[in-house]
Amino acid sequence: MSTTPAPPDSAVRAFIEDHRSAFLSDLTTWLRIPSVSADPEHADDVRRSAEWLAGSLRSTGFPVAEIWETEGAPAVFAEWPSDEPDAPTVLVYGHHDVQPAAVADGWDSDPFEPVERDGRLYARGAADDKGQVFFHTLGVRAHLAATGRTAPAVHLKLLIEGEEESGSPHFPDLVRERADRLACDAVVVSDTGMWDPETPTVCTGMRGLTDCQIDLYGPDQDVHSGSFGGAVPNPANEAARLAAALHDEDHRVTLPGFYDGVVELTDEERALFAELPFDEKAWLRAAHSHAPLGERGHTTLERVWARPTAEVNGIAGGYQGPGGKTIVPSRAQLKLSFRTVAGQEAEKIQETLRTWVADRLPAGIGHEITFWGTTRPCLTPLGHPALQSLVRAMGRSFGKPVRFTREGGSGPAADLQDVLDVPVLFLGISVPSDGWHAPNEKVELSLLMKGVETSAYLWGDLAEHWNGR
């Protein structure tokens, strides 16, 4: 996987260079629209952003570019069929809404008045995600210009949602309802990043998520620990016992069958992770943490990228005010989340957890488990031909071997994967210093243009090397 990349295409580079200025000017116009989905006062701006994007996609050449309404903010769908009927179909996913931002949060300039400084474009949404959506517009034009085509080498679709920064509440429904129009052979997610500015990487998977709340009921009211302590069950003790029993001494999750079916890292993947220039001290700073701790036998990167976990997100019970209060509390609560990896079934984990909890609680402790939701994991094997196309396109653009990462978090990409039943590829050029969700968000212009170039190479490579199966 680390062969010398093919040389770049001079026609592609020339086209991109010629159009760079207009491209950045258009992106700047889009970034000026404060499409903050979390703020109802910006609902009109989110709609304006969708309409601006649909117009821009039509100008790019997409014969179809529609606003798709949801119960919340509108999404944009665009489609550009290939002139090769048998070509694979690829759906690009991104989002046009942005996080809230205000100068008062610590920005050096107006977050919605983009500024170019030192090769960087500063604006809310520059990296997350407008910049990364927009590089596909110049990318497909460069692809056509350099190859002399009038339609892309693949059937190209785009779905750019408007509520990602608000948790994509209507996205799964949208995908299910529009599954026919969204049908494809692969999804390309452009809402992620690379290892660092010097290290082009392709993310090959995301962990899934299933989370829940466990309510425990002991005495019908708090009771005096002198009169009753030591003789009645205490739900705070029981919550602690459940949480503590979730892991063994090796920090492995103890739920029966939890690891059944887990797609284990291959030796090749572990070796590739190990090749990344990982600075654990820097990682710990980013984690605001003071030591690593996790499943025995795995590195930190393996733990966060490729290992399933159980985490206590919250625990509560009894007295929490100042000083002491000698009670046996009436109730306690646990909030747990499980990160899952390919091969695990959230439904099975939920079912096991129900039995496991019920079996461990003593008489006199009532309980209730509420599952909040499930996001499935996704994983594209290193050997998948579509992934190999992406790696070649990126390597050609960057002129460097491409390395591999995964993403520990969980995202709406999994909904696309699940409903459409296709592999997910991650083409992102953002870097950790881009400041997603933070003041002074920016995108590195040199990397943004590498995104354009990767996009320009990808469609041709895919059509050449992959039949969509």
Added chain:
Amino acid sequence: MSTTPAPPDSAVRAFIEDHRSAFLSDLTTWLRIPSVSADPEHADDVRRSAEWLAGSLRSTGFPVAEIWETEGAPAVFAEWPSDEPDAPTVLVYGHHDVQPAAVADGWDSDPFEPVERDGRLYARGAADDKGQVFFHTLGVRAHLAATGRTAPAVHLKLLIEGEEESGSPHFPDLVRERADRLACDAVVVSDTGMWDPETPTVCTGMRGLTDCQIDLYGPDQDVHSGSFGGAVPNPANEAARLAAALHDEDHRVTLPGFYDGVVELTDEERALFAELPFDEKAWLRAAHSHAPLGERGHTTLERVWARPTAEVNGIAGGYQGPGGKTIVPSRAQLKLSFRTVAGQEAEKIQETLRTWVADRLPAGIGHEITFWGTTRPCLTPLGHPALQSLVRAMGRSFGKPVRFTREGGSGPAADLQDVLDVPVLFLGISVPSDGWHAPNEKVELSLLMKGVETSAYLWGDLAEHWNGR
């Protein structure tokens, strides 16, 4: 210990009967004073209550009856030396302040306008604790009248505090500062109760208490469980692990040496507990609980009265709002209390806990332990001659064998025990239905008069059978 009680003294009974009406009239006057120590608006009433009591004790015949100021509410001290210089000295403890009460809380009549109904006197403080303090005034007069003495058979002291319902914040200081005046051979606490109206009982001990808060520090801020979960220590997990590790499978406390030195129940005491008419279902209702649970090998009564325990009073960490939040929390907190029994040293438990916690936490989790305070346990052996006097006096008054209980809670009596280094006896005639701290508090008049009678017998019996050593 269950021999047939001696017959009552007809002279004592006649005196009590003759003075019953005036005694109840005086008690009613005292109960009309709303001496609510928790409410600053009643500070004058608490003082008025103290002054009224001091006057009443002087009328009773106490040559000394003083108001003792504290930084809070005033206490009352009274002293009536015996005419036998070598007689033992006994200090009676009680309190003249009361819990808040208002008709709006659900009282059937004004809580500070005592009402006699069906052989019960309803008023705030009727049982807790004015009624039980006041029975000693008629008791000592009956003792003198029936024996023809002009001074009690023992050196009699009373300390009636004014802040018990507010946690006795200044009581330990008061006892330490006045230790010379309070010097005695035994303390008689009249602020407790009996098993039930049909079962006269003597409490032989109270559990002690030491409680603390453990703060755990993980990441410097909450961090994303997708990006970092499973690879950094989670303080909520660690709080749960500590709490869960406090008990073994037999619900015994696992702190090393926790049970060292514990004064175990004798077979006789266990047999005596077992003889009590204990209704576990009724007890569970009072505990608002749905099943018993505690240290293996012990009954419920043994667990709450005579066994040391560890209890989670509160646990908190991470997200506690509605729904889920996928974080590794930055902090967590445990509030623990330990009930101790005779033979245990709180200081040793605290020291062990410090080491135990530090040893169990992984690198990357900081912690801090704050101990709130310690109340020592107290225990008077069944064979103690002063206890035997109390049992005889009570048996004579009730005409029934006296049984034995203990108290699972912890109280200021232990401060008297500790500073004065003397045994504590519990002479209380309240019953569980008296509604301490609740609306419609009352005292059973028949039991109140048994309190008077027991007090009348106690001083002579003590002087006769005990030399104060």
